[in-house]
Amino acid sequence: MNDKNNKIANKKQELQVELEKLNRKESKIARLKRLEAEIKNAKIKISAAVAVEFRRDAYGLTASEMAKILGVSKSAYSEFSYGKRELPKKAMIRAIVIGVPPLAFAECLHERRLQ
Numbered sequence: 001m002n003d004k005n006n007k008i009a010n011k012k013q014e015l016q017v018e019l020e021k022l023n024r025k026e027s028k029i030a031r032l033k034r035l036e037a038e039i040k041n042a043k044i045k046i047s048a049a050v051a052v053e054f055r056r057d058a059y060g061l062t063a064s065e066m067a068k069i070l071g072v073s074k075s076a077y078s079e080f081s082y083g084k085r086e087l088p089k090k091a092m093i094r095a096i097v098i099g100v101p102p103l104a105f106a107e108c109l110h111e112r113r114l115q
Contacts, residue, residue, distance in 0.1 A: 051104035070094050
């Protein structure tokens with residue numbers, strides 16, 4: 001019974017340490033570095049198309065309305081949604097302005113720089 005109580009006490013102490021880490025205030029720079037590291041180590045990658053579609057759905061827009069906001073044709077937007085085409089740079093900027101995370105386009109922009 002004493003061994004079981006020790007394990008429980010140890011687990012409580014571990015959880016308390018973890019909670020203190022979570023509650024610790026961190027500087028903006030430290031937070032950005034931590035988030036950047038978490039993103040780099042993320043196992044799930046979100047494509048730009050998924051991020052834009054998520055924002056479109058959040059705003060309750062149709063594909064035609066989103067295409068108009070982004071300044072592309074409906075067919076170009078459809079091809080982008082299905083991964084057959086990339087958005088033009090101006091459309092990416094518009095997407096970022098309406099709340100699509102810039103990192104969603106990072107891979108695409110990196111590939112363009114290499115070409």
